[in-house]
Amino acid sequence: MDREIVHIKVDKVSKSFKNDNGRIEVLKNVDFEILKGEFLTFFGPNGCGKSTLVNILAGIEQSNSGNISFPELNRQPRIGFVFQNYRDSLMPWLNVEKNICFPLKLKGVSKKEQQERLDTIVSEFEINIDLKSKVYNLSGGQAQMVSILRGLIVNPEILILDEPFSALDYQTNLMLYEEILSIWRKLKITVILISHEIDEAIYLGDRVAFLSKKPASIFEILDSDLPRPRKLEDMGSKEFVNLKQKALNIFKNAAQ
Ligand SMILES: Nc1ncnc2c1ncn2[C@@H]1O[C@H](COP(=O)(O)OP(=O)(O)OP(=O)(O)O)[C@@H](O)[C@H]1O
Ligand SMILES: [Mg+2]
Incomplete structure (x- = not known):
């Protein structure tokens, strides 16, 4: 990771929604930076606005105020998005390969190019899933x-x-922790992952960003500076347990 380059700068982002009782304030002055190639995890109380924040980052949702910029680029970056309810977000009437290629189809990419891209990622990550199968036949x-x-x-x-x-x-x-870490290592991309398991957030992330309760802002960011590559057994190490203790203290204060 190039620790020097700021990939995403989030500047005082606020968001509220209309509801039956008027407006609900969800995010208030969310401020942070993500470095290029970093693995940042988010941790926060239920319903505090985690999905809203990443939806805004991905351009799926608009903020009411504040700014998101990509200082190193003169354009919007290419963003891949994995939705919270993966079962609901897959299309049951399409088979595996058509589900995977759907974002390319939306962009009007030719069938030939879609196939080439599919072949590349399937071989790169040694996927053992029947590409012609319907998605409801798959395990979770x-x-x-x-x-x-x-x-x-x-x-x-x-x-x-x-x-x-x-x-x-x-x-x-x-198993999926290892897959995600291997994808991140191979592709050297910036990863943002929301988690509600503190062990997972520490194990995967370079840093863990704690959100306060609603309206959420960044309460604190913890460096998860365990050496890499990490092994699952590391979750039992003294360093890990120390970090977890720190994380629990931050979370207790953030949720108050
Ligand atoms: N489109 C919307 N219209 C109205 N209210 C919304 C909308 N989207 C989210 N909310 C409200 O904003 C708040 C934050 O929702 P959000 O889904 O971002 O939280 P979250 O932290 O991801 O929750 P969870 O832990 O359940 O995944 C909730 O109170 C939710 O009801
Ligand atoms: Mg959510």
């Missing part, structure tokens, strides 16, 4: 892998994953 882990590949098909500079592991069993999660 396989379906989540399909959503991750759909995020990668656009050749992203930034990959955003909104709680990618929340609906899966523990064993599948451990």
Whole structure:
């Protein structure tokens, strides 16, 4: 990672929504920077605005005020997005390969180019999923892998994953942690991942950003400076347990 280059600068971003009782303030003056090639994890109380924040980063949602910039680029970066409810976000009437290629189809990319891109990522990540299968035949882990590949098909500079592991069993999660870390190592892209498991947020991230409760702002950012490459057993190390203790203290204060 080039620790010098700011990839995304988020400057005093605020967001409220209309609801039955008037307006609900969700984000208030969210301010932070993400470095190029960094793996940043977000951790925060339920419903505090985590999805809203990454939706704004990805341009799916508009903020009411504040600014998001990409100082190193003169254009919008290519962003791959993995939605919170992966089952709902896959299209059951399409098979695996058509789901993965869907963002390219939306962009009007030719069938030939779609196929080439698909072949590249399938071989790069040694995917053992039947590409012709309908997505409802897949296990949870396989379906989540399909959503991750759909995020990668656009050749992203930034990959955003909104709680990618929340609906899966523990064993599948451990396998997917390794997949995500290997994707990140190979592609050297910037990754933003929302998590509601503190162990996961520390294990995966270079830094863990804690959001306060609603209206959310960045409460504190913890350096998760464990050496890399990391192994699952590292989650039992003294350094890890120390970091977790720090993280729990921050979370307790952030949620007050
Ligand atoms: N389009 C919308 N219209 C109205 N309110 C919304 C909208 N989207 C989100 N909200 C409200 O904004 C708040 C934050 O929602 P958001 O989904 O960003 O939280 P979250 O931290 O991702 O939650 P979770 O932990 O459940 O994933 C919630 O109170 C939610 O009801
Ligand atoms: Mg959410």
